[in-house]
Amino acid sequence: MDILRKIEEYATAQSERTAFRSRNGEISYGELWERSGRLASEIENLMCDSRDPVIVYGHKDPMMIVCFIACVRSGRAYCPIDINTPAQRIAQISEKIGKPLVIMAEKTSAASEIEKREMFTGSRWLIGYETIRELTKSGKITTALSPCSDENDFYIIFTSGTTGKPKGVRITVNDLNNYLDWAMSLAGGIEERAVFMNQAPYSFDLSVMDLYLSLATGGTVVSVDRLLQKDSYRLMDYLSGQGINYWVSTPSFADICLAEERFDAAFLPEVKAFLFCGEVLPCETAKRLIKRFPDSKVINTYGPTESTVCVTEIQITEEMTAGNEPLPVGKARPGTRIELNPETSEIIIIGDTVSPGYYKEPMLTSKTFFFMDPLSACESAGARQATYSGGSRAYRTGDKGHFDEDGNLYCDGRIDNQIKLHGYRIEIEDIEANLVTVYGVKRGAVAQRIRDGRVESLTAFVIRDGDLITDDYFGRKVIRTALREKMPSYMVPKRVIFLDELPVTNNGKLDRKRLREMA
Amino acid sequence: MREKLLVMIEELCGDEIVREDPDIDLLEEGLIDSLDYIELLLKIEDEFGLKMSPSELTREEMATPNRIIAVVEKRLA
Numbered sequence: 001m002d003i004l005r006k007i008e009e010y011a012t013a014q015s016e017r018t019a020f021r022s023r024n025g026e027i028s029y030g031e032l033w034e035r036s037g038r039l040a041s042e043i044e045n046l047m048c049d050s051r052d053p054v055i056v057y058g059h060k061d062p063m064m065i066v067c068f069i070a071c072v073r074s075g076r077a078y079c080p081i082d083i084n085t086p087a088q089r090i091a092q093i094s095e096k097i098g099k100p101l102v103i104m105a106e107k108t109s110a111a112s113e114i115e116k117r118e119m120f121t122g123s124r125w126l127i128g129y130e131t132i133r134e135l136t137k138s139g140k141i142t143t144a145l146s147p148c149s150d151e152n153d154f155y156i157i158f159t160s161g162t163t164g165k166p167k168g169v170r171i172t173v174n175d176l177n178n179y180l181d182w183a184m185s186l187a188g189g190i191e192e193r194a195v196f197m198n199q200a201p202y203s204f205d206l207s208v209m210d211l212y213l214s215l216a217t218g219g220t221v222v223s224v225d226r227l228l229q230k231d232s233y234r235l236m237d238y239l240s241g242q243g244i245n246y247w248v249s250t251p252s253f254a255d256i257c258l259a260e261e262r263f264d265a266a267f268l269p270e271v272k273a274f275l276f277c278g279e280v281l282p283c284e285t286a287k288r289l290i291k292r293f294p295d296s297k298v299i300n301t302y303g304p305t306e307s308t309v310c311v312t313e314i315q316i317t318e319e320m321t322a323g324n325e326p327l328p329v330g331k332a333r334p335g336t337r338i339e340l341n342p343e344t345s346e347i348i349i350i351g352d353t354v355s356p357g358y359y360k361e362p363m364l365t366s367k368t369f370f371f372m373d374p375l376s377a378c379e380s381a382g383a384r385q386a387t388y389s390g391g392s393r394a395y396r397t398g399d400k401g402h403f404d405e406d407g408n409l410y411c412d413g414r415i416d417n418q419i420k421l422h423g424y425r426i427e428i429e430d431i432e433a434n435l436v437t438v439y440g441v442k443r444g445a446v447a448q449r450i451r452d453g454r455v456e457s458l459t460a461f462v463i464r465d466g467d468l469i470t471d472d473y474f475g476r477k478v479i480r481t482a483l484r485e486k487m488p489s490y491m492v493p494k495r496v497i498f499l500d501e502l503p504v505t506n507n508g509k510l511d512r513k514r515l516r517e518m519a
Numbered sequence: 520m521r522e523k524l525l526v527m528i529e530e531l532c533g534d535e536i537v538r539e540d541p542d543i544d545l546l547e548e549g550l551i552d553s554l555d556y557i558e559l560l561l562k563i564e565d566e567f568g569l570k571m572s573p574s575e576l577t578r579e580e581m582a583t584p585n586r587i588i589a590v591v592e593k594r595l596a
Binding site (some may be wrong): 228230232233235252255256258260261262420457459473476477480481484487494495496 | 532533534536537539540548549552553554557561565569572573574
């Protein structure tokens with residue numbers, strides 16, 4: 001698979017066909033190719049010798065996709081930042097890249113554009129939305145382009161890091177192409193020219209599944225923006241007319257839709273499959289979907305951002321959901337081998353979609369990424385080597401797992417303090433590092449509240465610094481509000497509990513188990 | 520029933536203020552998000568057998584604990 005070439009081919013073969021649609025507008029394959037070419041030329045002129053990644057800031061505008069493809073065609077990776085990212089996170093990412101080129105791919109009012117521009121004060125260049133529209137419409141291609149290839153980074157997605165600063169996962173052209181070769185076989189084979197529902201923001205790699213699977217098969221992405229996701233009534237109306245064939249979302253989003261009684265096969269008759277990734281698929285969600293959509297497939301997958309979206313697949317059947325047991329995540333794709341650390345049961349992913357590491361973080365990278373000699377790896381893995389076919393990058397996921405007698409993998413939680421909440425990956429230490437910087441907080445810890453084996457919400461435990469903040473609703477509100485300015489809202493603990501001291505174990509370490517019970 | 524609903528709302532919002540001030544605007548104060556809201560409707564269905572689709576209710580109708588209680592009482596009457 002060569003994804004850029006594929007898009008170019010579709011741009012010729014079906015130039016009029018819609019590649020992407022959202023409430024902000026739509027764009028055809030022909031336009032996508034032409035406009036991204038013009039922008040790529042402009043990026044090349046601006047950046048000259050620098051091959052630094054380009055920040056694309058936006059949400060669900062068709063220009064987002066144009067910008068992504070333009071960056072890659074200019075020979076530079078893109079780093080997507082969603083508009084719902086708080087200013088402090090943006091500054092951290094911007095700083096890590098170091099004087100980046102920033103492209104604003106979301107229509108905003110003039111006032112808000114000025115405000116947004118201020119968030120990127122450290123940028124080398126900043127191109128506004130209207131300029132992008134103009135450039136991509138009438139700009140001239142003045143330079144020869146040398147697109148990203150092979151081991152060049154294709155995109156860099158920043159995720160929560162334990163130090164309180166986000167880390168950028170590098171995904172190469174090879175990683176993405178290898179992933180797509182397999183992903184096209186998901187759900188028994190993705191049909192050409194289908195319609196994909198996109199729910200995830202582009203700063204979350206679940207979106208890679210729908211966007212690039214669709215572009216690789218000449219399909220159409222129907223992208224649902226955040227406001228629409230919050231308005232069930234309009235959401236249902238919007239979805240019903242789109243002819244959706246492949247539904248790609250977190251299980252949490254399916255739960256929201258299942259709360260609507262009309263959400264069933266009669267309402268969305270064209271759905272061939274629901275593709276889930278990003279968090280544990282609860283048995284209950286799968287059961288209800290199978291009941292409401294008896295002719296659609298429910299597909300569960302597993303994989304961290306560090307190995308390109310996902311690396312396992314299984315179709316969930318009615319029988320699997322009968323016992324209300326945790327669901328399997330399936331078997332590894334060809335090209336990936338999964339091993340378990342015999343001591344910790346940690347899942348280790350070895351294969352040709354594993355990232356080369358974190359952007360400009362050699363220390364962090366060497367902690368979880370390593371190289372595995374394919375031969376010795378096969379020996380130690382015993383019977384589970386059948387699917388391995390080359391590549392030797394390996395990643396320690398931090399997820400615990402086990403195999404059943406049929407060779408299906410199950411995920412059993414984490415070996416560290418990373419959690420998944422509504423599909424978002426969060427390092428508890430990241431929240432804690434930010435919590436202690438809040439005015440009036442002396443010390444703090446965060447724990448997850450677990451219901452039915454699934455993280456339900458987060459609780460912050462706070463030791464106040466004297467009486468700088470009050471021991472009541474206003475104090476709790478001050479903390480929540482301060483955290484919302486420092487981190488994405490999904491990371492902000494719902495509960496705040498004031499304590500005189502934090503519980504410790506016999507060894508004097510923070511007693512996280514006790515905290516989880518108190519949460 | 521008022522008590523049961525308050526327990527549910529407190530559980531979802533994670534703050535006892537909903538009990539101390541049942542006229543507090545849950546959305547404005549950032550005490551509830553869309554996922555919590557869906558969860559609340561599901562719990563009401565489980566507990567009282569009252570089916571409510573998110574799309575048939577306005578945000579205003581369900582803005583405060585007191586208003587939520589009023590809606591449920593009215594529909595069950």
